[in-house]
Amino acid sequence: MIHRIASLFVLVGVLGCEGIQDRMMERAAQQAAQDDRVEWLDDGALHVVLCGTGSPIPAEGRASACTAVIAGGHFVLVDVGPGSYNTIGLHRLPRAHIDSVLLTHFHSDHMGDLGEIGMQSWAFGRAAPLRVYGPPGVKRVVSGFTTAYGHDTGYRVEHHGADIMPRAARALEARVIALPKHGESRLVFEADGLAVRAFSVNHKPVTPAYGYRFDYKGRSVVVSGDTAKSANLVRNSQGVDLLVHEALAAHMIEVAQQVAAKAGMKRRAKIMADILDYHTTPVEAAEVASETGASMLVLNHLVPAPPNAIAERLFLRGTADAFAGEIVLGEDGMHFRLPADSDAIHREMLD
Template sequence: VGAWVGGSRATPLPVAGPQGVAEITDGFNAAYRIDSTYRMAHHGPAVANPSGYGLAPEVIDLPAGPGARAVLLNEGDLQITAFLVNHSPVEPAYGFRIDYKGRSAVISGDTVYSDNLVSVSEGADILFHEALNPEMVSAMSQAAGEAGAAPLSKVFADILDYHASPVDAARAAEAAGVERLVIYHIVPPLPSKLLYPVFLKGTGEAYDGSIDVGEDGTLYSLPVAGGLDIKRIMR
């Protein structure tokens, strides 16, 4: 909504995803439809262009097989590739690689350790990989059970089998030969940097490169000339 009105967008925002993406975009469009009419009435069509409201689904159909990947966008120096990862029973689940003028970044999406991700990530400058610390989450599951919160205990136990551990992420980065690993989708949330060494235990033995625990509001930029710029744009 903010990009539509604030940017006076004239066409719906494209949203690319696997089968099922249309159901999601249709739901958001329906949820905000009434709100959109208020904005059109208040700001007028020059600002809240009726033709620009909402989301437009674009279905990504990858070929079958564990090594599935496909180029989604190839415009000039920019190429975006989608690839299959393993987040079963969430199927299909995709990661993405972005290449621009010789620089490259990979986003894992939700996944366990994935050979396909390693293959696609080879030679990338930076890998953003999700991670869940199994020791921490197992302790949370046990504590929830002891407190009588059986459903929550089961949820904590269940999520152990479809997320990568920090060491898994480090192994993937090492195998792919990426220069820097940024861990995101951090489970459990870490309220203090004092917990970072606990969360990352074992990663230094698995990966020789630099590892960051991703923090909200951090901007990673890959200049065409080389190097890496890291800025905190939100505190």
């Protein structure tokens, strides 16, 4: 007990020391002033960072849907769910260089941070308008965010000056992707060795809903967006290196649904029953990975987000029987580096 009281006095003494406070502040400022990871833009590798692996259900440490792809001088975001800008900033992704956002569909958990991404990337020095690609309907979405952020754009130009905050660079440019029928993909853009394609997936009644494929110097990644198990995704993802696929553990949600029903929580029970039919179970995602010949399966949009190792095992139950490759439960801040013309996939958690 005496020891504890003594250490408490020491702690209070340390906290009260102004020299230590000042040094901490200086260190924090030095960390904040560190450059963004601009070297990733053109180091010959395909980089993928999970900026949001959650869903509409709040989860500790997880933003909603967002996946960053960086290669060939381009920084592209697939979906920008609520909280994703925070993850991008915390991990010092090269914000001023975001050139495109690809929306998979218009559920709020996939686009809630579009306003913040547009505003903050501009504040950080984005020098050209931000292209926002998506299914038909994207113009209305972009127009709404532009209107909502209109006052703030004006404040910043006035406060910092048009040299620092040029209005022309602030714009969000809506680009509609209309897909051919019969499940074929369409090239969204191809530049500097990076080719991006869109294809339809099955998220009915949300139509259309897209997945995206990126190819760069012999390496590839597919981001599924929200979908039930999709034969068209399999068709458009053949031979992919990294498959980032959504997953809803139906065997876990069904238990929660039954508990809610028994407790008389009709609204919650109904919604839980409804969501089962337009997502993919972890075992189905593993089957998809197997059918595409993917090297690695990364699960995101985790419903429910497993809070501990036991829940993670439960979430992944049966997946190893369906896919022989590595299966990764995605976490915010997880970085995959795929060097050009190689089979390697390096994985790390960013600081």
